[in-house]
Amino acid sequence: MPEGDTVWRQARDLRKVLEGQVLTSSDFRVPAYATLDLAGSTLTSVQSRGKHLLMYVAGLVIHSHLSMEGHWDIYPVSATGRAARWRRPAFTARAVLTTGQATAVGFSLGTLEVLPEALVSEAVGHLGPDLLGADWDAGLALHNLLDRPERAVGLALLDQRNLAGIGNVYRNDLCFLGGVHPARPVSEVPNLPRMVDLAKRLLEANKDRSGRSTTGGPAHGEAAAWVYGLAGKPCKRCGATIRYATLADPDFPVRAARDIYWCPRCQPD
Template identity: 35%
Template sequence: MPEGDTLFRIAAQLAPSLEGQPVVAFELQHVALERLVGHRVTRVEARGKNLLVYFDEGTVLHTHLRMGGTWHLYRKGERWRRSLATATVILAVPDVVAVCFRAPVARLLRTSMVRGDSMVGKLGPDLLGESFDEVKAMEHLRAQPGAPLGVAIMDQRVVAGIGNVYKSEVLFHEKLDPFAPVSFFSDEELSRLLAYSRRIMAVNANAPGKGHTRTTRESRTRGEGPVSVYRRAGEPCYDCRTPILMERQGELRRSTYYCPRCQPERRERSAAS
């Protein structure tokens, strides 16, 4: 599933071509919507794992890519790299067509509805937002004292943007037990965790090149991959050579990769793990 840095990069790719431009054609789920034709795109923004496209007449397009969705940008007349049958959204402006393929969530809202919307209005502070509110993020974490830390930081209502890759990687970097309850950690530890999450996500979000490989291991040496633990179960930890483990967490049983030596267990693990 694309994480916050990926959506930031998508927004940065789409915005220069779409913002300020009049809509020439718009289709949602293969249905043409004439009411948007002639109106202008005013803003394209990422919000956590969501993409929002604003139009000047008060409509907002919301997409969430989940596991299989993707956005492409084509010049007029350019051949598409995917089938028309898989296009969820087609947004054409003069000379450019933005196409969202296989998005499981694609819908229109009124701008006035965004703040109270159950999917995008209840998101926690966006880790890549210019005005990230650490105080609020800490309040949200502390409001879940019994939740395993690895589950809490994946909750988009706590902080927006962290997915499975960053969950495992940032907890490894800060040497924190993913399975211990939030209450077991100090404010200083949680603050450092949020700060590192913001910094490393921003590094990846702003890295040049379309083919950028996400990296969380900033000082890697020869032979080391770009990430420390994610999808490395059974391989030796780069720091201590202990085999990396993988366990599943939360109601959705999402995979968590960790080093049992670098991230020692804190007292009793949360029953919710």
């Protein structure tokens, strides 16, 4: 599940093969940009912003969001100019960017748009401080969360307008580490600054790992998480059975309710 650390890694890897390179071809497989041709243009910068990816080229910004299943794959181009075979179905490709060295293919992207640089704020200007960005500001993130003290902390942490980069895995395990049920109001969180600090530390610890672990253990299987995805399993701390439910966000009524997991003993309702 792509979260801020996943997108940070995607930007790092894309930067290595695209930044400063001239595009030999581009292919945008969405109707709005089907005729756009960026061949001959230099891609000058690749940046991550929370869960968003921004690629700057020829006065434009290729903006993508991975959503739940998106991914940018990188394929080397051989000496003869032939690209490697794709590992994912071609019909899921939404963007194909090729240089003399590599081909980057964006599969199953939740969002793909190409904007003038002057309008990039329309895509990411609403985001709060980026947990893995140069603009990280813990004080501002805390201020944003406390601006609505009655809101459920599990919803506030997921809201990218407060702080950018937390997804469902992190929000569930952060609530466990904070000893609070995800539906508990922000105003009742015993130590909110510590929770913000933990969010920063967890994403920093995982940004260079191929797999994610919030426990410090192996980045795969049940050992990788405290409560996320472990409904019916014993709590690693107290042994109580981990519970599962969904939590809808009134701020975004068209979005499906998201999964929550918690220990009824460590995180009382």
